[in-house]
Amino acid sequence: MTTAPERTADLYPTRGTTEVATPRMDPVVWSDPGAPGPISAPDLAGYERDGFLAIDQLITPDEVETYRRELERLTSDPGIRADERSIVEPKSQDIRTVFEVHKISEVFASLVRDPRVVGRARQILGSDVYVHQSRINVKPGFGATGFYWHSDFETWHAEDGLPKMRTVSVSIALTRNHDTNGGLMIMPGSHQTFLGCSGETPKDNYKKSLQMQDAGTPSDESLTKFADAHGIRLFTGEAGSATWFDCNCMHGSGDNITPYPRSNVFIVFNSVENRAQEPFAAPVRRPEFIGARDFTPVK
Numbered sequence: 001m002t003t004a005p006e007r008t009a010d011l012y013p014t015r016g017t018t019e020v021a022t023p024r025m026d027p028v029v030w031s032d033p034g035a036p037g038p039i040s041a042p043d044l045a046g047y048e049r050d051g052f053l054a055i056d057q058l059i060t061p062d063e064v065e066t067y068r069r070e071l072e073r074l075t076s077d078p079g080i081r082a083d084e085r086s087i088v089e090p091k092s093q094d095i096r097t098v099f100e101v102h103k104i105s106e107v108f109a110s111l112v113r114d115p116r117v118v119g120r121a122r123q124i125l126g127s128d129v130y131v132h133q134s135r136i137n138v139k140p141g142f143g144a145t146g147f148y149w150h151s152d153f154e155t156w157h158a159e160d161g162l163p164k165m166r167t168v169s170v171s172i173a174l175t176r177n178h179d180t181n182g183g184l185m186i187m188p189g190s191h192q193t194f195l196g197c198s199g200e201t202p203k204d205n206y207k208k209s210l211q212m213q214d215a216g217t218p219s220d221e222s223l224t225k226f227a228d229a230h231g232i233r234l235f236t237g238e239a240g241s242a243t244w245f246d247c248n249c250m251h252g253s254g255d256n257i258t259p260y261p262r263s264n265v266f267i268v269f270n271s272v273e274n275r276a277q278e279p280f281a282a283p284v285r286r287p288e289f290i291g292a293r294d295f296t297p298v299k
């Protein structure tokens with residue numbers, strides 16, 4: 001009898017003694033050319049080239065209202081605030097992130113199942129998909145902190161054991177994303193290079209990294225090279241707009257010192273053919289609410 005390997009070959013080394021750049025070894029779009037789906041061929045080609053796809057209106061203003069009310073309900077519920085799935089701002093102690101919102105809330109669960117959402121994920125990944133992670137990121141005004149530059153895949157590979165780059169995120173705006181209130185920035189084309197970061201992963205790294213990124217942080221030299229080569233694009237848009245982006249995009253966002261909150265819901269879809277294995281570069285798995293091991297496809 002043979003048993004499944006705990007881990008396949010490590011295509012993307014990271015968290016060693018030095019930073020190493022590895023060319024991407026996986027497709028960006030996994031479906032067959034011309035396969036049916038909600039994304040047009042030119043948009044899909046743009047996604048493949050840049051690593052992202054911006055959509056002006058993924059959900060209607062009425063739907064935005066529903067989701068925003070739900071976000072307010074969740075973030076003002078003391079039970080949710082006390083839950084380990086909620087992360088608070090280090091200074092103000094305001095809620096910054098609530099994980100696993102599709103399990104906590106039926107309203108957000110229905111968003112995950114929405115064909116406009118899951119249909120695009122299936123088309124990009126060329127298979128059935130499950131939710132690796134979901135969260136709302138609340139960036140209230142007057143000083144909420146940003147997310148330093150990173151590739152999500154670097155973390156998901158090192159700490160959650162995702163073997164291949166077959167994962168896509170969607171960030172749906174629930175408030176207007178101005179050019180001033182801490183919107184998402186991506187370096188277009190950066191998804192073609194994997195930047196393995198230097199430094200070992202401490203045990204329980206996730207607790208610290210959710211408030212402030214440390215292990216898995218690129219050096220200033222590499223970020224300068226990446227930015228010089230690719231430029232930086234800032235995503236703005238009305239509530240209801242969305243950005244789809246590949247798991248290996250170099251991205252981040254600034255603080256929000258404006259009075260205008262910037263809140264988004266994030267859903268991370270992984271291919272059912274790319275299930276999480278043992279972590280590639282961390283002593284322990286992260287908890288289920290951050291890196292799922294329930295591989296049930298979204299139907």
Ligand SMILES: O=C(O)CCC(=O)C(=O)O
Pocket residue numbers: 137146147152171182183184251252253264266
């Ligand atoms: O503020 C943002 O949109 C970036 C968030 C992000 O990169 C993350 O949650 O992994």
Ligand SMILES: [Fe+2]
Pocket residue numbers: 147150151152251
């Ligand atoms: Fe990220």
